[in-house]
Amino acid sequence: MFFSFFCFFPSFVCFVFLFDFFFLLCFFVFVCFFLFDFCLISFFNFVFLFVFCFLFFSVKL
Numbered sequence: 412m413f414f415s416f417f418c419f420f421p422s423f424v425c426f427v428f429l430f431d432f433f434f435l436l437c438f439f440v441f442v443c444f445f446l447f448d449f450c451l452i453s454f455f456n457f458v459f460l461f462v463f464c465f466l467f468f469s470v471k472l
Contacts, residue, residue: 441460
């Protein structure tokens with residue numbers, strides 16, 4: 412799992428630079444979620460947003 416992440420990560424970074432606008436949009440949404448949930452910071456919010464962004468990028472391709 413750890414090594415597969417390292418194989419995946421560089422391509423993901425290139426992908427992010429190609430779709431930096433959508434990445435920033437996701438980041439903005441994440442920040443809003445984070446600030447909104449500041450009293451009860453939930454790891455699942457981060458996971459949910461990461462999955463959502465990943466699916467969003469996949470659809471954009």
